[in-house]
Amino acid sequence: MFELLEKVMSYAKGWTEIRYHNKLVNSITIKKGELEESSSIEKKGVGIRVLINGTFGFSSTSQLDEKSLIYALNEATVAARDASVSKKEKVEGLQSAKLACGDFKPEINDSVESHSLEEKILLVRTIEEQMRKASPLIKSAICGYKESLDEKYILTSDGAKAHIIDSKPEFRTTAVAIKDNEMQTGSQSIGVTGGWADLFRDKSPEELADKSVKLSIDLLSAPYPEGGRTQVVLDPGIVGLIAHEAIGHTVEADWVLSGSIVKDKLGQFVASNLITLVDSGPSQIEPYAGGVVLVDDEGVVTQRTVIIDKGILVGYLHNRETAKLFGVLPTGNARAWSYSDEPIIRMRNTYIEPGDSELEELISGVKHGYFLKEPAGGQADANAEFMFGVREAYCIENGKVGKLVRGVTVSGQAFDVLKSCDCVSKEFKWGLGSGYCGKTQRAKVDAGGPYVRCKVVIGGKQKG
Amino acid sequence: MNLLEICDTGLKEINNLGAQEAEIYAVSSKNIEVSIEKNDIQLARSQVEGGVGIRVFKDQGLGFASLSDFNAIKQGCKRAVELARQSPKNQYNKLPEPIGIKKIPNLYDPKSEDFSTKLALEQAISMLEIARNYDPRITVDRGMFQASISHEAIMNSNGIQSEETSSFFAYYIMGMAVDGQKVSSFAYEFDCVRFMDKIDVKRCANDFALKVIDSLGATKGESFKGQVILSPESVGSLIASAILFSVNANNLQKGMSRWAGKLGTQVTSSSLTVEDNGLLPGGLGSSSFDREGIPPSPLTIIEEGKLNAYMYNTYTALKENRNSTGHAAGGISSVPGIGATNFTIKEGTSSKEDLIKGVKQGVLVTRFAGFPNPMTGEFSGAVKGGWLIKDGKLTVPLCETLIQGNIYDLFTKISAISKERRQVMSSLFPWILIDDVSVTAG
Numbered sequence: 001m002f003e004l005l006e007k008v009m010s011y012a013k014g015w016t017e018i019r020y021h022n023k024l025v026n027s028i029t030i031k032k033g034e035l036e037e038s039s040s041i042e043k044k045g046v047g048i049r050v051l052i053n054g055t056f057g058f059s060s061t062s063q064l065d066e067k068s069l070i071y072a073l074n075e076a077t078v079a080a081r082d083a084s085v086s087k088k089e090k091v092e093g094l095q096s097a098k099l100a101c102g103d104f105k106p107e108i109n110d111s112v113e114s115h116s117l118e119e120k121i122l123l124v125r126t127i128e129e130q131m132r133k134a135s136p137l138i139k140s141a142i143c144g145y146k147e148s149l150d151e152k153y154i155l156t157s158d159g160a161k162a163h164i165i166d167s168k169p170e171f172r173t174t175a176v177a178i179k180d181n182e183m184q185t186g187s188q189s190i191g192v193t194g195g196w197a198d199l200f201r202d203k204s205p206e207e208l209a210d211k212s213v214k215l216s217i218d219l220l221s222a223p224y225p226e227g228g229r230t231q232v233v234l235d236p237g238i239v240g241l242i243a244h245e246a247i248g249h250t251v252e253a254d255w256v257l258s259g260s261i262v263k264d265k266l267g268q269f270v271a272s273n274l275i276t277l278v279d280s281g282p283s284q285i286e287p288y289a290g291g292v293v294l295v296d297d298e299g300v301v302t303q304r305t306v307i308i309d310k311g312i313l314v315g316y317l318h319n320r321e322t323a324k325l326f327g328v329l330p331t332g333n334a335r336a337w338s339y340s341d342e343p344i345i346r347m348r349n350t351y352i353e354p355g356d357s358e359l360e361e362l363i364s365g366v367k368h369g370y371f372l373k374e375p376a377g378g379q380a381d382a383n384a385e386f387m388f389g390v391r392e393a394y395c396i397e398n399g400k401v402g403k404l405v406r407g408v409t410v411s412g413q414a415f416d417v418l419k420s421c422d423c424v425s426k427e428f429k430w431g432l433g434s435g436y437c438g439k440t441q442r443a444k445v446d447a448g449g450p451y452v453r454c455k456v457v458i459g460g461k462q463k464g
Numbered sequence: 465m466n467l468l469e470i471c472d473t474g475l476k477e478i479n480n481l482g483a484q485e486a487e488i489y490a491v492s493s494k495n496i497e498v499s500i501e502k503n504d505i506q507l508a509r510s511q512v513e514g515g516v517g518i519r520v521f522k523d524q525g526l527g528f529a530s531l532s533d534f535n536a537i538k539q540g541c542k543r544a545v546e547l548a549r550q551s552p553k554n555q556y557n558k559l560p561e562p563i564g565i566k567k568i569p570n571l572y573d574p575k576s577e578d579f580s581t582k583l584a585l586e587q588a589i590s591m592l593e594i595a596r597n598y599d600p601r602i603t604v605d606r607g608m609f610q611a612s613i614s615h616e617a618i619m620n621s622n623g624i625q626s627e628e629t630s631s632f633f634a635y636y637i638m639g640m641a642v643d644g645q646k647v648s649s650f651a652y653e654f655d656c657v658r659f660m661d662k663i664d665v666k667r668c669a670n671d672f673a674l675k676v677i678d679s680l681g682a683t684k685g686e687s688f689k690g691q692v693i694l695s696p697e698s699v700g701s702l703i704a705s706a707i708l709f710s711v712n713a714n715n716l717q718k719g720m721s722r723w724a725g726k727l728g729t730q731v732t733s734s735s736l737t738v739e740d741n742g743l744l745p746g747g748l749g750s751s752s753f754d755r756e757g758i759p760p761s762p763l764t765i766i767e768e769g770k771l772n773a774y775m776y777n778t779y780t781a782l783k784e785n786r787n788s789t790g791h792a793a794g795g796i797s798s799v800p801g802i803g804a805t806n807f808t809i810k811e812g813t814s815s816k817e818d819l820i821k822g823v824k825q826g827v828l829v830t831r832f833a834g835f836p837n838p839m840t841g842e843f844s845g846a847v848k849g850g851w852l853i854k855d856g857k858l859t860v861p862l863c864e865t866l867i868q869g870n871i872y873d874l875f876t877k878i879s880a881i882s883k884e885r886r887q888v889m890s891s892l893f894p895w896i897l898i899d900d901v902s903v904t905a906g
Binding site: 031032034035036037038039040041042043044045055056057058059060061062063064072075076078079080082083085086087088089117118121125139140176178183184185224227228254255257258259261340342376377379381383385387389406407408409411412413440457458459460 | 498499501502503504505506507508509510511512513514515526527528529530531532533534535536540543544547548550551552554580581582585589603604605606608639640642647649650687714717718719720722797798799833834835837839840841842843844845846848863864866867868902904
């Protein structure tokens, strides 16, 4: 493959990046006893990005012959030239970096390809059936397995030449419970960078099914929370979601340049001094994080990037363009979802580092508040105002975890929330391995952290 | 590249591999796109994208493969047949028979063939400059102008064979305004049209600018239970998403819809009438045939609050021994699901101004950020670009405000619908006034 890409590169004018990417996604979904999906999606092609007259141009092709690739290179070149007439601030160049050369592959135990389709269908069927048969209240269930297998060849005109292999399996369960006119769902999902054994390392499929069933049934009789600003203990998944959604996006250098809330705040206290927030390409602290990226799509070797160090904002997430503007090293955050997308600044595995308290200490210090577990999607704006849903939330009264409540949404300004942190646990987990991030394109990410105690706004029922 | 020829090659290959039924859906689109970032042009792109989706039934087992490389069609067919071979049998795994198709006019602008990167740049720059010149406090974080021509073709082993060409121009602008310590809500504005002469980036840029400047100095408001006015955009994310979920035959059959067995009964306030018509000339959601090659049937889904119709594809229709409504939806990379075409909520009788005038204490929700659960109906989320309404007047812009409740309860509490409606992509929605919503201030 490199031979073909190098041949095309020989026609390039100006800085050029040529990426071959084959993304193969195999999925199985069973819903209420019926196979809804047994599919194999292959997206394979070459994306070409050029920098001419200080302006980027991009094109792509799924035809892998030399003629089609040279045509795509020309399309990208013409697009860049045309756009350069209108671009006001020209890209002054790309920051030099440790460019990747050689083969890159994450740790994979028990590859997913060594398990047959038959075995995977049987597992998904059995687990879906297990949920439906667990209780007469369970009226429907969904179980899904998905594996993303990626292979890339990245070549840049300034020296990157990397061959990258990746494997990211996921598993999901949802149980639907109905009683009287009430309907509730309980969902669990896991995802890793690794193999079959890595996917089920912490929780077995049966445990995920049991948890989904129990949650859906318990939620049938759960009351709504009281709305308002309150003290909460957040589990690692929710801490990860805040780190990603509410803080992470604001420190992506493209957002910073557009005027995000953290612009001009480097070196300032933006969080409690208990908070150290990191975005890392390789998995840190615990292995198999779902967003592992060893080499980014500009060919930069990734690293552990500290964003907040003991409460002080120390860095942003960069591609080679913004790194040059800021006069720092690229952090390896340029990512493209498929060959037909251009690399943009994205997170990888975003987390808060563990502290030195026990979880019990965090809970016992809350007089009246909530224990929030299991994130259910979130979003945030460039001003760090965020909202996200919580699948499982419990009241805390006088330091003790009490009853389950339903339909909880949390909102706040992320930096205010991080400033309100007063206790951080020793225990650390990845919690968002089955998560995807959307920012004009998709990206597979993970996030996590310790248990954290802080203050947030909870959406709840108001008295009429 | 002839898409029907590609489909034909696939069908022949699958026949040779011994599968009884097969469907090939092929798409090829030419896209020109200019993106805006940090108040400037970021990147221009020009690309041809496409691929095929291959659905196979072998001995009533389902297999599906998709690929981006047309030249690899035979390998894709082999993979789909292999998946089907290992799938459990299902008697409803059948493909539709051909039904007469009438071409829908005005889906394609021949002038779009000449649309160039230069023209896309002119539009993108014009949108950016109009917004920036409106007020120096505005920053445009991101924006995009895209021109696209799409060819699609479908062929199945029962004789379905159709193709269609369509064009669209889509553009959006997003960002905020900053005035010293005051930061506005984050806002966006978008539009999508099929014809070049309908492109109006000026309207888009001006409406965006107005939204962000108006929301400067947003405050945290107050907590109460009261009235809420949903904008067309938030009607889409709250009300429409729940209706679409509940009338989707697959969700009904899988025990996930609250509206199973409710045909002919009152499910919402009588002021609500909801329709879906995929045959509208020029409609953004229109097409002559659905993802299985069947023409979409226009449906009145809810008539004055009464549930009138569900949406079916072939699989779900066969289970109930009826015909598909032509609502099979999806792209090349998924098995056909079910989706709406041009989805509309009928206009009401009050003006938008009158809705506001009638509210003693309430919130105008410009955008809703949240993840409503369409199955249970529970929603809780943040109000974006919201306004506090007091004694019939918009008083202050809001931030960090949450609304919470159950959508299915809200359906019965709709007290008024505006005369004015807005196009939200392929949907057309009014402003809707709802009673008894919990509002929580940050």
